[in-house]
Amino acid sequence: SPKEIVRIVEVGPRDGLQNEKAVIPPATKIELVNRLARAGSNIIEAGSFVSPKWVPQMAGTFEVMSKVEKTPGVIHQVLVPNMKGLEGVFSLHETHKGPRPVDEIAIFTAATDAFAKANTNCTVTESLARLAPVTRAALDRGLKVRGYVSVVITCPYSGKVDYKRVRDITRELFEMGCYEVSLGDTVGTGNPTSVGEMLETVMKTSLVDKLAAGDIFFHDTFGMGVANAMKAVEMGVRTLDSSVAGLGGCPYSPGATGNVATEDILYALQDTRFTAAGDLDALVDVGFWISEQLRRNNESRVAKAIRAR
Ligand code: HMG
Secondary structure, eight states: OOOEEOEEEEOIIIIITTTOSSOOOHHHHHHHHHHHHHTTOOEEEEEEOOOTTTOGGGTTHHHHHHHSOOOTTOEEEEEOOSHHHHHHHHHHHHHOOSSOSOOEEEEEEESSHHHHHHHHSSOHHHHHHHHHHHHHHHHHTTOEEEEEEEOSSEETTTEEOOHHHHHHHHHHHHHHTOSEEEEEETTOOOOHHHHHHHHHHHHSSTTHHHHHTOEEEEBOTTSOHHHHHHHHHHTTOOEEEEBGGGOOOOTTSTTOOOBOBHHHHHHHHTTSSEEOSSOHHHHHHHHHHHHHHHTOOOOOHHHHHHHHO
């Protein structure tokens, strides 16, 4: 029987790069996005239109998006925190010749007020109120909207998270118009048991179908990323977020390491009843290329094992 598709959202160019200290030239970012698409990644989060005072590394996203190659079948997504960010996307589209560079926006909130304040300078309730008109305006212009909830297992500031809060916020994001909600274990403390409990709670909404097509997002701080992702797939989640070479780390989540590596997820899905876009060997090459550009270690265990053969 035909294999079932697991969608992979490649977040390396955004979540992966946002925390790097040294300024990365736009040309390197553009090349990363283009190389990922050539390696078969078909959903790529390419940057963010956030305040450059808060995340200086993402300041060049306008330029990056205006120069990224548009390949049919590849979805490019950017992160947007407020109306000003969305206006940045609109002005890019107004001045750009050729196909629209941005296909989707992603909006983000958190499961705790402490994290929302550290990341976006407002409470969760305030952030949802801020994001509702952003979502409406994006949908009106034909941009799909994806939602993120950060710190769904543990918050670096307020500890263990109430999964019912995750459930309620997720439901609000769906009601707002998000087609998918990504649940972020931002600190990476989750294990298959806690992730299973969290998902079970979140799935107890009237929107189980949408969430099953939904998404989960793992940081690999404790090395549980792959196990957690496979647990989520087992429970019906069909979209996973990951970063080539395990790039990443949220600037407002101290101590969190990178994301689960895309190469590791692809390897884990081999020989299962699932299939995912992306050529593993080609992505291994992209991962080593960007690690060299950034002068950092490649954090994908699978990439290192394949190279060592
Ligand atoms: P604020 O300081 O309250 O906002 O920040 P403000 O309205 O007072 O604006 C401050 C300055 O920023 C002003 O400039 C604005 O114009 C400018 P000034 O007048 O002082 O010269 N500004 C902007 N510039 C460009 N684009 C914009 C924009 N907005 C304001 N969109 C704000 C509030 C939300 C803007 C800020 O907190 C922010 O940008 N936060 C983003 C933080 C961020 O990007 N974090 C990382 C992404 S989230 C993440 O990694 C988690 C995730 O991966 C899932 C997971 O792993 O959990 C998604």
